[in-house]
Amino acid sequence: MKTALIVILVVVVLVALIGVSKYYGVRNDLVTQREAVTAQWADVENSLQRRADLIPNLVATVKGFASHETEVFKNIADARAALIGGRTPQEKIAANDQLSGALSRLLVIAENYPQLKSNENFLRLQDELAGTENRIAVERKKYNDALQRYNTSIQLFPNNIVASMAGFTRNDAYFKTEPGKATAPKVQF
Secondary structure, three states: OOHHHHHHHHHHHHHHHHHHHHHHHHHHHHHHHHHHHHHHHHHHHHHHHHHHHHHHHHHHHHHHHHOOHHHHHHHHHHHHHHHHHOOOOOHHHHHHHHHHHHHHHHHOOOOOOOOHHOOOHHHHHHHHHHHHHHHHHHHHHHHHHHHHHHHHOOOOHHHHHHHHHHHOOOOOOOOOOOOOOOOOOOOOO
C-alpha cells in the first residue's frame, strides 16, 4: 500500500512538473512572439519616419512650380502631422493611408509640370521617396507576418489555455489595403 502511494505521488509530481514546464515554455514563446511584433512595428515606424522627413523637401520643391495647389499641400501637411502624432499602431496605420493618398495626388500634379519633372532636386527626392515606399511595403509585410504568427499561436491548443491564463490577447492592428486604393487619383485643373 505504501509503495503504491509513493508511485502515485511520484507520477503526480512528474505530471505537475511537465505541466508547469509546458506552461512556461508556451508562455516564453508567446512573450518572444509578442516582442517580435513590437520590434517589427518599430521597423515600420522607422520607415514611416523616414518618409515623413522626406516630405517637406519634396513639397517645397513642388511648391515652387505648382504654388496654386494649396489643398494638396495642406492635405499632405495634415496627414504628415497625423502620422507623427499617432500614438497607437491603429492611428499610425490610418495616418499612413491618408498620407499615401495625399502623396499620390502630389505626384500626379508633378506629372503636369514638365520643368519640375526634369528638376534634379525633384528627381532625387522622388527616387528617395520611391525607395522609402518600397521599404515601407517590406516592413509592413514583415509586421503583418509577425502579427499573424502571434495571433495564430495564441489560438492554438494548448497555447490558447496558457495565453488566456497569462493575459495574452489578440492584436488586430494589421496594415490592410482599403478598397479603391489601387486606383490612381485623378487631378483636374
